[in-house]
Amino acid sequence: MYYIGIDVGGTNIKAGLVDEEGAIVYRAQTPTLATRPGEEIGADIGRLAKKVAEESGTALSEIHSIGIGMPGACSDETGMVLYTANINISGFPLREAVQKEIPLPVHLGNDANCAALGEYYMLDEKVSDMVFITLGTGVGGGLVLNGKLYTGFNGIAGEVGHIMLRHDGEKCGCGRRGCWEAYASVTALIRQTRAFAEANPDSAVAKSCGADFSELSGKTAFALAKEGDADAQQIVDAWIRYVADGVTDMINIFQPEILLVGGAISREGDTLLVPLRERVEAEMYKSCVPQTEIRIASLGNDAGLIGAAFLGK
């Protein structure tokens, strides 16, 4: 059997035909046009799925189901999108709209949860418990517990970026203060890099940011640190420590076999992973038992699509 995965982003809707092994054998995409009514977005998702089937020469009878990963909260039970921040379909019955175009089972999930599921299915070994975190604009996460995606009774569990690390700390987008996301997201790293550059305009860090900070990104401090710049190294170290604070919380709560770190910044690899492991090892709750292995996620951008495809598996 095949599975169709749909990854709905603010800019594009990406679709892929996924085989039993998790290989994406055919791809297509269409613009999201995020301010359109839900009916139109749903119809476009349905048509995109149909296009993937037709152009790849796959009969509908060979396709097990369609899975849709949304940036927000969904109910797979009711087929409703409950809430999305950036796309105009909160409270919309998305499954129904998609099925008007293509008569297949449709499953809905949160995009970070789908990425977790994709990474989980593609692990080399079989494990029962895995925590996935993604460091990007925010800090997202997905929980695979006892071999199953855990979504809570209302479908929105796993908002691990919104645990408090710093009482009365930085204001977070969720309304709370001091959330993990407000310190350990790439957005936060950029803010931390910029704050240093503003306070130290003659530093190499400031020069790397370019005029009006036009060249500042999450890579700025990492790149300079690799060249041996001590200031940049300090910025990176402090940020990794924020990441480690939340990762330690995750391990103390879940004790998973594997904790995966995803998001584009995870391409920094050992530069991120080695100090992260060191710090977590020093902070975590100890017992004489096997310990969680912290790894970099392996699928990159495809994780969400593969995981969405496997929502119905």
Add this chain to the structure above:
Amino acid sequence: MYYIGIDVGGTNIKAGLVDEEGAIVYRAQTPTLATRPGEEIGADIGRLAKKVAEESGTALSEIHSIGIGMPGACSDETGMVLYTANINISGFPLREAVQKEIPLPVHLGNDANCAALGEYYMLDEKVSDMVFITLGTGVGGGLVLNGKLYTGFNGIAGEVGHIMLRHDGEKCGCGRRGCWEAYASVTALIRQTRAFAEANPDSAVAKSCGADFSELSGKTAFALAKEGDADAQQIVDAWIRYVADGVTDMINIFQPEILLVGGAISREGDTLLVPLRERVEAEMYKSCVPQTEIRIASLGNDAGLIGAAFLGK
């Protein structure tokens, strides 16, 4: 069928014969004598279970299994106690020692996990996800997810008291700084009450603590607050806010149908529950979905014994 539950504490080992409905139909106990070798403690647990069966007139064939709740980490897979802080049986094969005395299946679990399981089985309604926290000497917890006790791959998950709330905050017993336990345990409330009394020796709070703080307990501030003392009310409010910080984290992560607050201090009832709910409601990650209900746990001291009994259920 019946189940034997064993609750191992630092002072006493309590046993109970539990029926299918969770009623404790016979009880017995023996001193722990916590510094003895594991062989002796294990043999005493086995003999206590035998005594419960014999004195209650229950044939071994009517007893499904024995469950043992330990203050520490256990592996139900291997039958080993992995780690206990206050009893001398870390690394000891407890199941084997117990079965030398009584030929029944023996299961091991952490005491807070057992309490969670006991509360879960005794809920009036069926739910899939429940988080239990217990406020006492420390802050403990137990997780029932998708209808099953969640213990992680190594058996020590659910150490929810050791998530960070205050960066570089109070030193915690686990070695980390700023853990939830270091602020929201009853130990912490007592410390907070004492700090106020020391700084304000003429206050009603200080007077309530007695000479040399001999009458200071977790109830001191609650009792005075109920009489209208503004200082005590402030101590209570600040402590409940610490409790709420971690409860909010739990809800953002797990989105359980029910979050239960246990421990002796939960007998304060609405005095604790009403402001706790208010604060969590203001802080939690919001979506237009059903929300977690926060309740006071109902079983009190028996939760651990009933849950231990049902470990094998």
